[in-house]
Amino acid sequence: MAMSPNRIIALPLILILSLAASQDTSFSYHGFRSANLSLDGMAKITSDGLLELTNTTMFQTGHAFYPSPIILKNSSNGNALSFSSTFVFAIIPNPDSPIRGGDGIALVIAPTSGLPGGSFGHNLGLFNYTNNGNPSNHVVAIELDTFKNPEFEDINNNHVGIDINGLTSNISAPVEYYIDDNSGVGSSLELVGGHQMQIWMEYDGVEKQMTVTLAPINATKPKKPLLSLDTDLSPKFYKNMYIGFSASNGVLVAKQYIVGWSFRINGQAPKLDRSRLPVSTLLTVPQSGDKKRSKFFTIGLPVIIVSLAVGAISSLFSVVRRKRQFAELREDWELDYGAHRFTYKDLYIATGGFREKELLGSGGFGRVYRGVLPTSKIQIAVKRVSHESRQGMREFVAEIVSLGRLRHRNLVPLLGYCRRKEELFLVY
Structure with a gap:
């Protein structure tokens, strides 16, 4: 039975439409609560829908990939197709560290859904010391780098770069966005500031040009991109590739989140509706x-x-x-008679604070204590005249004068005296 001309025309048209449909992959995530992503390492979906790539654990990586391979090359001529992607991210610094840390996030296109050889720290979970820079990697990444590594020729610790098969960026620039005021002057931003920002990445398969644009979450997309690189991605890609994110921590750590993400082959990635993005206390600026x-x-x-x-x-x-x-009284007569005066403090220490066990005896004139002078270690006896003593100051002075002048082998020599408030002390 002969096929009608209409069916002959319709068959190629169906094949063309089918091919076009297979090359028009598109997806968008306003949060990831129900997302079916391929996760490994530290990566996880939080209860409020954030994609957490790293927490504050040192020396770890996190990967999250769209689960299905995406056709990125034209089957007929092998050229890389046009594609675009946009995502909102936030890097939350560790509040317990004086140095803002983490190593950064990368949007990555790779041959596998995961990077098993990707190392932690400055390798961003993308490569390791063995394969870094190897053309056989077939990896293209947009790095949001928060640590300056001289071995990779990093320009600073706050930059965006386009990496092809290695961590030495083909092009990079400090983090800033261009306000469309025709001045050409960028406004600086800080990746590890805890603030949400949006990245737009676009590749033109015809012009063979890749651009990267950045802005704060509440700003519109700037007309001027942050990075623009002329490159043919055709030899870097296999026909089927995987797209996702990689992040890592080294000694310095940070929580690194993706809040929303979209992608499209042969067209602009679907816009992210900011009102539909998850709101979380995890994104609170510390x-x-x-x-x-x-x-x-x-x-x-x-x-x-x-x-x-x-x-x-x-x-x-x-x-x-x-x-x-330890206050003491001093009067004019002391200068006249010149007897040696002791400090009350020395007598207090010598007698152990006039303790009862140092008491030698007592009488109408007062109480007598034994003691040892703290400096000279001389044993002494201290007569402490009580307040109730019937003798007055005149008698006390007379005794000091007379005993101070007497020298006899049968008399105990007077060494000196002390007065404190109403108390009188004689030292023998």
């Missing part, structure tokens, strides 16, 4: 430094000042109390 400083000035500093003031007052009272405890 205020550790400012918060700690604020708490220090509002709470800590006043507490310290009050504590110091209380300490100073206590110390002052202690000094005054000690001075009062």
Whole structure:
């Protein structure tokens, strides 16, 4: 039976449409709660729908890939197809570290859904020391690099680069976006600032040009891209490739998130509706430094000042109390008679604070204690005249004068005296 002309025309048309459909892959994720991604390493989907590539664990990597391979080359001529992708990300610094860390995130196109040879730290989970720079890698990545590695010729610790088969970027630039005011002046941004930002990556298979554009989450896409690289990706790609994300931590760590993501072959990636992106406390900008400083000035500093003031007052009272405890009276007659005067402190120490066990005896004149002078170690006897003593100051002075002048083998020599408040002391 002969086929009608209409069917003959329709068959190639169906094949063309089928081929076009197979080359028009498109997807978008406003959060990842129900996403079926291929995850490994530290990567996980959080309860509120964020794609967490790394947490604050050192020396780890995280990978997340779209689960199905994507046709990126034209079957007839082997040329790389046009494609575009956009994603929103946030890198949250470790609040417990004085140095903002992590090594960064990469949007990566690779031959496999995962990078089994990708190492942690500055390798971004993409390569290792053995395969870095090898043309057989067939890996293309957009790196958001937060650590300066001289061995990879990094320009700083806050840049975006296009990497082909290795970590030495084919082109890179400091992180900034261009406000469309015709000035050509970019506005700087910080990758590890904890703020959400959006990346647009586009490859023109006809012009063989790749561009990367960046802006804060609330800004419109700038007309001027941050990076523009003339390159033919045809020899870098296999027909079927996988697209996804890679991130890593080294000694310095950070939480690195993807909030939303879209991709399309042969056209603009679907726009991300910011109102549909997940809202999470995990994306809260840490205020550790400012918060700690604020708490220090509002709470800590006043507490310290009050504590110091209380300490100073206590110390002052202690000094005054000690001075009062050991305060002594001095009068003019002492200069006339010249007997040796002891400090009350020395007598106090010598007698152990006039302890009862050092008491030798007592009488109407007072109590007598034994002791040892702290400096000379001379044994002494101290007569402490009580307040109730019937003898007055005149008798006390007379005894000092007379005994100070007497020298007899049968008399205990007077070594000196002391006066404190209303107390009188004779030292033998």
